[in-house]
Amino acid sequence: MNIDELKNTWNEDIADKTPEISIEQKNKINLPLEKVRKNMRAEFWWIIAIFVFVFLVCSVCQPFKLQLYITVLVASMLIVTIFFFSKFFKLYNDISNTELNTYESLKDLVNQLNLNKQYYLSYYISFAPFLVCEILIVLEFIPWPTPPGETKIALILISSVIGGLFLLFLVGRFWFHRYYGRYIKHIEGLLEELRV
Structure with missing residues (x-):
């Protein structure tokens, strides 16, 4: 057997093991992919609008020390x-x-989507330290009628952090499932x- 015959046999074996995706199946795949792309675009523009709004609010905060702290926090x-x-x-x-022509390319796409699911969850978790800093800044600059005791400040801080983290977790899961998760499951x- 010469090298050309061996190459042809190898290519036939690979072609037999890699099932092609039909046009109907491509259409079924493209619909959820288009929804994911549409949601990613919308989320990108919403994030830009939110940061512009927050920086505008930061610009009118008083006193200057509060404005500086919040601006640095929002910039961080x-x-x-x-990054995310x-x-x-x-x-x-x-x-x-x-190009979704084969089972392997679709499998690679699903792996990328699942990897980005982890990035997305990490994105929400990365806001935990910012939440703590925001609560500390707010507690520091609230004009209390009478200065609260250390125990009261600690209780407010701990309950706010626990409640805020729980809310952040719930919102992150809901948001991901609503805008991406159900399409990834599809x-x-x-x-x-295709595996069957």
């Missing part, structure tokens, strides 16, 4: 957001330019259909 949040959105933008480009279901 913006840096974290830029660069990861999301990479996924956005990948799913926009994906694509994973199509992957399971």
Whole structure:
């Protein structure tokens, strides 16, 4: 057997093991992918609008020390957001330019979506320290009629942090499931259909 015959046999074996995705299946996959892309675009513009609004609010805060603390905190949040959105933008480009011709390419896409699910959850978790700092700043600058005791400040801080983290967790899970998770599950279901 010469090398050309061996190459042809190898290519036939690979072609037999990698099932092709039909046009009907591609259409089923493209609909949830388009929804994911649409939601990613919308979320990107909402985040920009939120940061513009927050920086405008920061510009009118008084006294200057409060304005400085909040501006630095929001700028730090913006840096974290830029980092994570660069990861999301990479996924956005990948799913926009994906050639879904084989089972393996669809499997790779599902792996990328699941990896970005972890990025998304990490994005929400990364806001925990910012939440703590915001609560500390607010507690420091609230004009109390009578200065509260240390125990009262500690109780307010601890309950606010626990409540805020729980709320952040719930909102993050709900948001991800509503705008991305159900479409990822749909694509994973199509992957399971192709496996059979």
